[in-house]
Amino acid sequence: MSAARVGVIGLGNVLMGDDAFGPWVVQTLLAGYEFSDEVAVEDLGTPGLDLVPYITDLEALVLVDTVRSEAAPGTTRTYRREELLRHAPQTRLSPHDPGVKEALLTAEFAGRGPREVLLVGAVPGTTAMGTRLSPDLEAAVPRAVAEVLRELERLGCPATPRSAPCPPDIWWAR
Amino acid sequence: MARIVIDPITRIEGHLRIDVEVDGGSVKNAWASGQMWRGIENILLGRDPREAWIFTQRFCGVCTTVHAIASVRAVENALGLEIPLNAQYIRNLIVIAHAMHDHVVHFYHLSALDWVDVVSALKGDAAKASALAESLSPWPNNGRAQIQATKDRLAGFVQAGQLGIFANGYWGHPAMHLPPDVNLLAVHHYLQALEYQRKANQVVAILGSKTPNIQNLAVGGVANAINLDNQATLNMDKLYMVKSLLDEVVAFVHQVYLPDVCAIGAMYPEWLKHGAGVTNYLAVPDLPLDTKGTQFDLPGGTIMGGDFSTFKPITSFADPYFKDNVEESIAHSWYDGKWQKHPFDETTDPKYTKWEDDGKYSWVKAPRFQGKPMQVGPLSQVLVGYVGGHEPTKRWADLALKTVSSVAKVQVTPGMLHSTLGRHAARAIRTAMIAELAQKHWKLLVDNIAKGDTAIFNPPKFPPGEVRGFGFHEAPRGTLSHWAVIQGGKIKNYQAVVPTTWNASPRDAKDQKGPYEASLLGNPIADPKRPLEVLRTIHSFDPCLACAIHTLDPEGQEIARVKAL
Numbered sequence: 001m002s003a004a005r006v007g008v009i010g011l012g013n014v015l016m017g018d019d020a021f022g023p024w025v026v027q028t029l030l031a032g033y034e035f036s037d038e039v040a041v042e043d044l045g046t047p048g049l050d051l052v053p054y055i056t057d058l059e060a061l062v063l064v065d066t067v068r069s070e071a072a073p074g075t076t077r078t079y080r081r082e083e084l085l086r087h088a089p090q091t092r093l094s095p096h097d098p099g100v101k102e103a104l105l106t107a108e109f110a111g112r113g114p115r116e117v118l119l120v121g122a123v124p125g126t127t128a129m130g131t132r133l134s135p136d137l138e139a140a141v142p143r144a145v146a147e148v149l150r151e152l153e154r155l156g157c158p159a160t161p162r163s164a165p166c167p168p169d170i171w172w173a174r
Numbered sequence: 175m176a177r178i179v180i181d182p183i184t185r186i187e188g189h190l191r192i193d194v195e196v197d198g199g200s201v202k203n204a205w206a207s208g209q210m211w212r213g214i215e216n217i218l219l220g221r222d223p224r225e226a227w228i229f230t231q232r233f234c235g236v237c238t239t240v241h242a243i244a245s246v247r248a249v250e251n252a253l254g255l256e257i258p259l260n261a262q263y264i265r266n267l268i269v270i271a272h273a274m275h276d277h278v279v280h281f282y283h284l285s286a287l288d289w290v291d292v293v294s295a296l297k298g299d300a301a302k303a304s305a306l307a308e309s310l311s312p313w314p315n316n317g318r319a320q321i322q323a324t325k326d327r328l329a330g331f332v333q334a335g336q337l338g339i340f341a342n343g344y345w346g347h348p349a350m351h352l353p354p355d356v357n358l359l360a361v362h363h364y365l366q367a368l369e370y371q372r373k374a375n376q377v378v379a380i381l382g383s384k385t386p387n388i389q390n391l392a393v394g395g396v397a398n399a400i401n402l403d404n405q406a407t408l409n410m411d412k413l414y415m416v417k418s419l420l421d422e423v424v425a426f427v428h429q430v431y432l433p434d435v436c437a438i439g440a441m442y443p444e445w446l447k448h449g450a451g452v453t454n455y456l457a458v459p460d461l462p463l464d465t466k467g468t469q470f471d472l473p474g475g476t477i478m479g480g481d482f483s484t485f486k487p488i489t490s491f492a493d494p495y496f497k498d499n500v501e502e503s504i505a506h507s508w509y510d511g512k513w514q515k516h517p518f519d520e521t522t523d524p525k526y527t528k529w530e531d532d533g534k535y536s537w538v539k540a541p542r543f544q545g546k547p548m549q550v551g552p553l554s555q556v557l558v559g560y561v562g563g564h565e566p567t568k569r570w571a572d573l574a575l576k577t578v579s580s581v582a583k584v585q586v587t588p589g590m591l592h593s594t595l596g597r598h599a600a601r602a603i604r605t606a607m608i609a610e611l612a613q614k615h616w617k618l619l620v621d622n623i624a625k626g627d628t629a630i631f632n633p634p635k636f637p638p639g640e641v642r643g644f645g646f647h648e649a650p651r652g653t654l655s656h657w658a659v660i661q662g663g664k665i666k667n668y669q670a671v672v673p674t675t676w677n678a679s680p681r682d683a684k685d686q687k688g689p690y691e692a693s694l695l696g697n698p699i700a701d702p703k704r705p706l707e708v709l710r711t712i713h714s715f716d717p718c719l720a721c722a723i724h725t726l727d728p729e730g731q732e733i734a735r736v737k738a739l
Binding site for chain 1: 213214216217228229232233234235236238275279283284327331340365368371372375386387
């Protein structure tokens with residue numbers, strides 16, 4: 001929704017344990033780094049197809065989210081746009097299924113949306129009600145932060161470490 | 175008897191599963207099931223009630239603001255706290271902008287493709303589509319060249335061998351029968367709707383400080399300091415930005431969304447006969463006009479058994495007719511026990527057992543009003559308003575019914591809205607009505623500020639003992655209520671009875687089916703392997719059940735999600 005050309009978007013439900021990984025990484029980034037005006041760093045929760053307005057004007061998107069994979073909890077994986085879109089979206093029963101693919105494809109049909117997409121994913125342990133990350137996921141936060149910083153550098157808009165970093169505002173875990 | 179299970183369990187958690195038994199080409203029995211336990215309410219226990227809304231708006235990623243609004247209203251109700259007029263109007267504008275956004279997205283991006291055949295749109299003629307559009311609406315963006323550009327874009331997608339977002343539609347299904355020109359027009363408006371939903375979202379962002387999770391609420395009012403000359407506060411610049419965005423969205427709703435629903439609906443008149451289901455309707459009043467919540471711009475009430483003469487209004491934020499008559503049953507839900515209790519007295523103790531058609535089969539509880547299942551959502555609100563003589567509801571509903579009747583060449587009456595198609599029509603009617611109210615409430619806010627009133631907040635005071643409160647909100651998907659028990663300034667019990675819980679409710683102790691289940695009975699099924707008709711009826715309710723968890727499946731294998739047994 002801002003004038004930024006690069007979006008760093010954390011996805012996930014902060015009340016559902018490890019599903020908070022994306023928002024947790026976003027808060028960690030905001031607490032430790034300063035970003036140029038062309039970068040927007042946001043926790044968008046679980047917006048489903050409502051993600052579309054936030055990505056329409058972006059040239060590049062870095063998503064941080066939990067991912068389903070056979071690997072052990074806390075494993076981080078990255079995926080590019082083509083890998084995300086390899087499988088077609090499935091039939092929706094509820095219109096509010098996650099919808100990252102759907103959001104990217106919808107923006108594409110409108111001739112908009114980011115050309116470059118990197119998903120930084122972590123395999124969750126427990127996604128049951130709770131406001132803490134499991135130890136495996138907490139250990140994965142710095143790795144995901146590093147992936148995001150590397151991507152921003154590659155995109156020509158590196159983040160700067162704060163001279164006086166503050167603790168991340170993990171308000172939901174207080 | 176064949177059984178169809180629609181169960182996207184391989185992809186997401188926390189979703190909806192629908193089972194139907196089919197015989198002779200129509201549905202004979204149905205079950206709706208929520209497939210994940212949430213129980214998020216337990217996170218609130220022991221917390222400060224002034225912060226509850228910040229957590230409740232995280233219940234769901236799509237219905238964020240609605241849980242924030244219901245939560246502050248519940249705590250205010252417990253304290254008997256009135257809120258300043260400015261705070262009501264600002265909340266109302268957020269509520270309306272969010273609802274317009276939500277309804278437009280639901281129609282064009284989430285459910286239109288149940289009715290619109292995108293592949294057939296390629297055979298549409300831009301000139302004929304343009305002529306049709308211009309006969310229905312003064313909208314300036316229906317020109318032949320603009321529609322041709324949409325067709326070229328779509329053709330480019332199809333020629334590239336990828337339908338992208340449209341890859342999984344039931345194209346060419348025998349139940350799809352819009353003419354190609356109408357399909358093309360719908361795709362054209364699908365693209366435009368993307369722009370207008372953004373504008374509605376921007377209104378929420380300006381007034382709520384942020385989206386999708388707003389930051390400007392407080393128990394007792396709002397946190398939008400008002401100073402017309404200060405850049406950092408709610409000032410005239412921001413108010414005019416809100417007005418110009420609202421005006422654009424209102425034009426889209428009145429000149430595109432409503433006419434489209436009427437035109438497309440008129441070509442599927444058979445769907446006025448399917449999908450009625452539970453015809454007990456519940457809607458709560460909303461858009462309060464006073465500090466107490468006793469006068470409203472949206473009416474609420476109940477209608478029982480589809481009989482309009484049973485209409486009974488709900489008239490205030492404290493109305494005992496609502497408060498005393500809501501209960502939830504767990505007879506067929508995966509919780510410990512078989513009770514039916516008032517929300518203040520409920521517990522949430524999960525006890526999962528296997529699926530049993532005659533036993534427990536859902537994580538969703540079964541809300542009941544005076545012991546009866548109720549349908550909630552725009553159809554309930556429109557019927558309650560129509561029967562209660564609410565002028566804007568009548569005016570917009572009559573206009574929509576007249577348009578449908580003239581295109582379909584049959585007389586369509588309010589009684590025919592008890593149907594799958596009726597739910598779509600009612601959602602468009604409601605959107606047209608609240609669009610008009612957006613402009614009214616903007617003016618109410620500006621006029622009130624012009625009088626010199628800049629109050630936004632009355633501080634809450636918590637007594638040492640126990641207080642109980644409920645807050646309701648007529649959300650895009652229908653009646654939402656939050657119920658809070660507060661002891662010494664801390665939350666002792668909290669329950670949210672959400673619209674999709676009413677509609678996706680399983681059976682209760684008396685084996686009364688919930689609205690989804692009942693609405694599927696008698697639905698035609700042309701092809702059990704492609705149960706488009708089931709999706710049409712379920713989507714018409716605008717279900718929201720799946721947003722609690724957000725694990726992506728980028729390596730996702732394609733696994734059958736529709737099983738015809």
